[in-house]
Amino acid sequence: MTRPHIEPFVELNESYKPFKIPGFIGAHYKVLSLDVDTGACSLKVRFDGGFKRKPGMSYSDMELFVLEGGMLVDKEYYGEGHYLFLPAGMAMGAIEVPQGCEAIVMYNDSEPTYEESDAHHQLALKESYVSLNSYEDAPWAGGSIVSPSVATGCMLKLLHFDPLTEAMTFLYCMTPQFMQDNISYHDCAEESYHIWGTSWMLQFGDLPTGGYFWRPPYINHGSFRSKLGCIALGRTDSKLHNYFHFNPWTNPDENRSRAAATLYRQKPQLFKWVNAGGHNHPHGPQGQLEHPTPPADFEHPDYTDNAQVKILNEQEYTFHEMDHLHGNYDPDAAHAKAHTHGHAHDHGEGSDHEH
Amino acid sequence: MTAEAAEWMEEEVKVQECRYKGIVEEIDALEPQREQWTEDFLNIIQTKGFNVTGDQRRKIPKKDIPKKPDRPDALRVIW
Numbered sequence: 363m364t365r366p367h368i369e370p371f372v373e374l375n376e377s378y379k380p381f382k383i384p385g386f387i388g389a390h391y392k393v394l395s396l397d398v399d400t401g402a403c404s405l406k407v408r409f410d411g412g413f414k415r416k417p418g419m420s421y422s423d424m425e426l427f428v429l430e431g432g433m434l435v436d437k438e439y440y441g442e443g444h445y446l447f448l449p450a451g452m453a454m455g456a457i458e459v460p461q462g463c464e465a466i467v468m469y470n471d472s473e474p475t476y477e478e479s480d481a482h483h484q485l486a487l488k489e490s491y492v493s494l495n496s497y498e499d500a501p502w503a504g505g506s507i508v509s510p511s512v513a514t515g516c517m518l519k520l521l522h523f524d525p526l527t528e529a530m531t532f533l534y535c536m537t538p539q540f541m542q543d544n545i546s547y548h549d550c551a552e553e554s555y556h557i558w559g560t561s562w563m564l565q566f567g568d569l570p571t572g573g574y575f576w577r578p579p580y581i582n583h584g585s586f587r588s589k590l591g592c593i594a595l596g597r598t599d600s601k602l603h604n605y606f607h608f609n610p611w612t613n614p615d616e617n618r619s620r621a622a623a624t625l626y627r628q629k630p631q632l633f634k635w636v637n638a639g640g641h642n643h644p645h646g647p648q649g650q651l652e653h654p655t656p657p658a659d660f661e662h663p664d665y666t667d668n669a670q671v672k673i674l675n676e677q678e679y680t681f682h683e684m685d686h687l688h689g690n691y692d693p694d695a696a697h698a699k700a701h702t703h704g705h706a707h708d709h710g711e712g713s714d715h716e717h
Numbered sequence: 718m719t720a721e722a723a724e725w726m727e728e729e730v731k732v733q734e735c736r737y738k739g740i741v742e743e744i745d746a747l748e749p750q751r752e753q754w755t756e757d758f759l760n761i762i763q764t765k766g767f768n769v770t771g772d773q774r775r776k777i778p779k780k781d782i783p784k785k786p787d788r789p790d791a792l793r794v795i796w
Contacts (some may be wrong), residue, residue: 366737367796383721393729401718401726473722510770543761544768563792564754567747581796585758609783610755610769611791 365395365402365551365576374572378408386475388413394466394555395576401473404553404576406466409433413459417480422471424448425522425531427496427595429557431463443497448529449490451483466555468593484637492522496533505534510604515540516586518596528601536561536588544606546584547617547675550598551575552603557593564610568632580621623659627668630675741795748792759783 371394378390386407394404402422406429417436423582425447432441436455440446448454469475482488494500500519505512507520515537522531529550536559545564556573564585571573577583605621612620626633656666656675665671718725759782766774785791 365731368733368736368740369795371736371740383725384719393733396726396729396733398726398730398733401722403729473718473726476724506771512771513768514772542768543758543765543774564758565751566744567750578796582794585761604770606768606770608759608762608777611756611783613785613790613793614796 364397364399365567367578367581368395369575369577370566370569371574372570372572373574383474385418386474394574400471402470403473404466404468406464409459409463411459411462412516413457414455415548416478417456418476418478419451419453419483420469420475421450422469422475423450425468427466429464430467431461432637433463434458434460437519441495441497445494445496445521447490447492449487451486452488452491453479453482461709492677496521508602508604510606513542529599530602531597534596535593536591538591540586540587540588540591542584544584545582545608545610547582547605548602549579549621550600551579553597554594556594559618560588562587562591578615582610582612582617584599605652609660612660619657620659620661622657623665626675627665627671631662744795
């Protein structure tokens, strides 16, 4: 397993512990969640006044969000609301904490590590570095940047976006009397720390100031309320898609199957290609396509009877019908490249063979 | 991984396991309230409507309201 489902956890009820890992001695921490395999973790860290550390780097991506007080990093002041994304291997300047600071600190790939260095590692992906004051230097955007979208009154500030996985780190807020009457789940893990205010979800009740959750994929959450409003730091570990429904009793297996059914309906060609193990040709003893079994959808159990879904899933795209019109096309080279797997099949033009 | 980090991990994994068990107990204790919240939710989606996307609502007919399944994990919310 990776990180367990921690929801809710109100860290304000817990005590800080002194760090004993080199590079962090003198700081105090609370673990919010921990990947039991890799050591990746989300921490709340207290740096007391007088804390100092020399320039250094970590072998993990690291994110930092200042909650209270501030710190000097290479003589630049990081005050409340400052957000930093520091890619693995990128050196962080010397830290100096004049009067104390509390921050959320996340190590995404491993346990907290530190190696003294004032130079970046040669493989560091420096272009993904982000440093800004999220309170002052980023605008609130409507939650509809994701669709299906949250209701009006939930806004966000995007702080970090990974172009490969579409993982996001963001501030979000709910206005007073925010309400959204649906149940949601996602393909991604979701994490949140309530900086201020209380929100409510049907499954878990109130999440107050200092409340935290790490929620693995496909777990129901919502409906949603916030009586007086709230502001929180949120993260996902990959693309966030809102799967909304109104069945309070589904489990993660049913939710995942329904998500796959959505893919079957909305991206049928991709679904088939993935389901075929990447073989871009018809399968079966006579060369016909073996249609993949449609995933179950608790909300629309008969969706495969829908005419449009049928049409979309009966379409075949091999992307090679017009190859002969391409001047530089070499069918032998293409054939050799396309078929590196080992099983019998039929090309449909009388050239059955085995690889 | 350094010896200090390995020791730290071992200790914190145990703490997290205890925390998880505590959360399960805490959330299970909310069951009577959650039953009421669920009933309220199923009423709201029939009267005000269910948020399909954004502020777009659709009223759910009574015949489409789901029934609580008879299975051990029906009331489980921590996974």
